[in-house]
Amino acid sequence: MFRKVGEFFQSIRIANFVLLAIGLVAVFGTLPIDPFLFLKPRAVYTSWFFLSLLGFAILLVSIQIFLGLFAFASPFRKKAESPKPPSLLTKITSQEFPIPFQKIEVLQEKITSFLKSNRFHVSCLLENSMAQFVISKNGVGKWGGFLIHLGFAMAILGGFLTFRLSDIRDVMIPEGEIFTLPREQATIKLEKFTVILHSQEPKPEEYVSRLLVKDRHGNIKNHDLKVNHPVWIGWTKLFQMRYRVNVEEVELIVYQKEKPVEEVSLKPNEKKKLEKFPFVILIDQIVPDFVIGEDGKVTSRSPYFRNPAVAVSLRDESDSTLIKSQSWAFQGRFFHRGEKETEFSFVIQRLRKRYTSGIKLSCDPGAPLAYMGFLFLVIGAFISAFVIPRKLTLSIQPHLTNQTVHIEVYSDRTKDLIGLRREVDRLTKGLGMILKEAL
Amino acid sequence: MINPGFLMIAYLVFGIGCFLANLTARKFVTVVSTMFGLVALVLHGAFLIKRGIEAGHLPFTNTYETLIYMSFFVILLYFLTFWKFRSVVLGGFSGLVASILIALTSLLSSDIEPLLPSLKSNWLLFHVTSTILGYAFFAVAFCSAAAFLVSDFRSNYFQKHTTSPAKISEKLEYLDWLTYRLIAFGFAFLTLGITTGSIWANISWGRYWNWDSKETWAFATWLLYAACLHLKRMNYEPSKTMALLAFFGFFAVMFTYFGVNFWLSSLHAYG
Numbered sequence: 001m002f003r004k005v006g007e008f009f010q011s012i013r014i015a016n017f018v019l020l021a022i023g024l025v026a027v028f029g030t031l032p033i034d035p036f037l038f039l040k041p042r043a044v045y046t047s048w049f050f051l052s053l054l055g056f057a058i059l060l061v062s063i064q065i066f067l068g069l070f071a072f073a074s075p076f077r078k079k080a081e082s083p084k085p086p087s088l089l090t091k092i093t094s095q096e097f098p099i100p101f102q103k104i105e106v107l108q109e110k111i112t113s114f115l116k117s118n119r120f121h122v123s124c125l126l127e128n129s130m131a132q133f134v135i136s137k138n139g140v141g142k143w144g145g146f147l148i149h150l151g152f153a154m155a156i157l158g159g160f161l162t163f164r165l166s167d168i169r170d171v172m173i174p175e176g177e178i179f180t181l182p183r184e185q186a187t188i189k190l191e192k193f194t195v196i197l198h199s200q201e202p203k204p205e206e207y208v209s210r211l212l213v214k215d216r217h218g219n220i221k222n223h224d225l226k227v228n229h230p231v232w233i234g235w236t237k238l239f240q241m242r243y244r245v246n247v248e249e250v251e252l253i254v255y256q257k258e259k260p261v262e263e264v265s266l267k268p269n270e271k272k273k274l275e276k277f278p279f280v281i282l283i284d285q286i287v288p289d290f291v292i293g294e295d296g297k298v299t300s301r302s303p304y305f306r307n308p309a310v311a312v313s314l315r316d317e318s319d320s321t322l323i324k325s326q327s328w329a330f331q332g333r334f335f336h337r338g339e340k341e342t343e344f345s346f347v348i349q350r351l352r353k354r355y356t357s358g359i360k361l362s363c364d365p366g367a368p369l370a371y372m373g374f375l376f377l378v379i380g381a382f383i384s385a386f387v388i389p390r391k392l393t394l395s396i397q398p399h400l401t402n403q404t405v406h407i408e409v410y411s412d413r414t415k416d417l418i419g420l421r422r423e424v425d426r427l428t429k430g431l432g433m434i435l436k437e438a439l
Numbered sequence: 440m441i442n443p444g445f446l447m448i449a450y451l452v453f454g455i456g457c458f459l460a461n462l463t464a465r466k467f468v469t470v471v472s473t474m475f476g477l478v479a480l481v482l483h484g485a486f487l488i489k490r491g492i493e494a495g496h497l498p499f500t501n502t503y504e505t506l507i508y509m510s511f512f513v514i515l516l517y518f519l520t521f522w523k524f525r526s527v528v529l530g531g532f533s534g535l536v537a538s539i540l541i542a543l544t545s546l547l548s549s550d551i552e553p554l555l556p557s558l559k560s561n562w563l564l565f566h567v568t569s570t571i572l573g574y575a576f577f578a579v580a581f582c583s584a585a586a587f588l589v590s591d592f593r594s595n596y597f598q599k600h601t602t603s604p605a606k607i608s609e610k611l612e613y614l615d616w617l618t619y620r621l622i623a624f625g626f627a628f629l630t631l632g633i634t635t636g637s638i639w640a641n642i643s644w645g646r647y648w649n650w651d652s653k654e655t656w657a658f659a660t661w662l663l664y665a666a667c668l669h670l671k672r673m674n675y676e677p678s679k680t681m682a683l684l685a686f687f688g689f690f691a692v693m694f695t696y697f698g699v700n701f702w703l704s705s706l707h708a709y710g
Contacts, residue, residue: 012669027656029650159648206559229642370647378634382627418612
C-alpha cells in the first residue's frame, strides 16, 4: 500500500493534472465578468481551493526534491555508477573493425585520451574478452529538474509568506503633509511633487516626489522618489505609483474695457463678490491644457498644465443664477477666435496647484524567498534546456576469429535521442580513425 | 521602403517557397527560398534598428514593436534550426507565422511614442527580450508540431503504401525531438522572462506578483509547457499528445501576448 501511495505522489500524470488545474483556475480569475456563475473570479486567488491546489503542488514538488537529494547524496551512488548490463540500456549503434582484440589493450590510453578530449569522464574495465568504457559528461545537467522543482517550491512559499505576512499599503500624500511609518519610527514629509514632461510631446517623462525623511535616530535626509527607483526607509520600501492634482486657488486680474481694475482670489466653485462692482464671479471650469477641438468644443490636450484656462462667469450680485457674461481666462492677455468682446475680462495671475503623490509602502518578508526561488527556476530551466547529461557504455569484444572487434554503444534512456545519435556518430568516427591508424 | 506590409508579403512568399521546396524536394527551390528568406530577415533587422534609432529607445516598448521583434526572432530561430538540421518544411510554417504576426500590426498604431516613466528601466531589455525569445521558440515549436501532425496524418491516410514505415517513423521521430528541444529552450527563456518581469514589477509597482491578467496568463502558459516537458519524461517515443499540446499551447501564448491587451484589463496595457 505504501508503494502505491509513493507511486501516486511521484506520478507525472498527477503532477500534470495539478499543473493544468492550477493554470485553469488562475485564468478563471482573469475573467472580466464578475460575478460569473455565482463565483467571483478575482476572489479565486485567495480561495481555499486554489491555495490547497498550490499546497498540493508544493507537496508533490517537495517529494521530487527529497528524492533528488537522496539520489545525489546517497552513499551507494558509486555502486550505481558501475556498468549496467546491456539489457538495461538502449543500444545506439554497433560496428565491426578489423583489428585484433589484443591491440585494444595497447590502444586503451589513446581511446581514453580521445574520449576525454570530447569532455567525457572515462572509466575503463579491461578483461580478457571484453573492454568496457563507461563514459559520462554534463553531469550537472541532472540538476536541472531538481533546481526547477526547488525554485518552484520556494517561489510559491515566498508567495504564501507575502500573502500572510506582508504589509502593503497605498497612501495619497498632499504636498506639505507629513506621514509616519510606525514600524520604522520615521516621519516623512512630501516637500514637493513634480511632473517632468517630454520636451516635444505632452507626455510625462518622470514623476518625482521630493521627500524629507526623519529616521528613528533623528537624522534628516532628502530622498527623490521616482518611478522604478524605490526608496528604502528601514525595512519598508516606498514606490512612486500615481499622483493627483487639485487647483486650490486662482488669482485673477479683472479688466474693464481692457484696463486692469481689480485683483481677486477665489477657490474653484467659490462665489466671490467683486469689491468695486456689483457682481459675483464664479469659476465654472478649469482646463489644464486648453484647446478648441475640431468640433468647436473646448477640450484639454493633456492632463498637464501647459496652457491652463479658467471659465469665469460674471453673475448678478442679488441673484447669482443670472449670468451676465462668461469668458475664458488665460495666463496672458489675449482672446481666442470667435469670442465676443465683453466689458469685463479676466487674466490668470496665478494658479495655485497642490499635488498629491500616490506612494505605495511595502514591507514584504516573502520577497527574498521568492527571489531565491526565481533564481533557482532560471538556473534549473537553462541547465535542463542546454546541458544534456550523457552516459554511454562502449563495449568492445572480440568477434568471430579474434581478428576483428565488435564495438557496441549503449546509453541510458534519454529524451535527446537524436542529439545522442549524432554524438555517438562523431565518437564512433573518431574511434574508427584511431583503430585504423593502429592497423 | 521597408515597412511591415513589405515584410509580411516577403515572409508569405518565403513560406510558400519553403512548402514548395518540401513538396518538390528540388534543391534549386530550397536554395532560392532560403536566400529569399535570408534577405528578408536582414531587411527586417535593418527595419528594427532604424525604428530604434528614430525612437531613441529600444524598439520593443509596445505591442506594435514587439510583434515585429517577435516575428524577427521566429525567422531567425528557424534559420538556426535549418543551419543545424536542414528542415525546410519548418520554414513554410515559420514564414506563415511571421507573416501573420506582422499582419497583426495593421490593427495598431505605428506612431513612435516616448517612453512612459514606468518603462524607463534597464529591466525592459531583459524582460521583453527573454519573453519574446520564449514566445518565438514556442512559435517554431508550434511549426514543428504542425509539421509532425501533418506528416502523421499524411502517413496514415495518403502515404501508407508509397513511403516506407521506417522513413515515416524517422521523420516523425525527428520532428517530435525538435518540438521537444524547442519547447525546452522556450521554457527556459519564458522562465527568465516571467522572473525578470516579477522583479521589475516589484521595483516599479511594489509587488512582484499581482495576479494581473498578463502575469496570470503567462504563468498558465508556463504551466502548460511544463506539463508538455513532463510528457516527454513519461514517454520517450514520438508522441501525438505532445505535438497537440505544443500546437494548441501556442494559442495560449498568443492570448497571453496579444489577447490580454485587448480583452482583459491589465497593468501591461502598453505591452
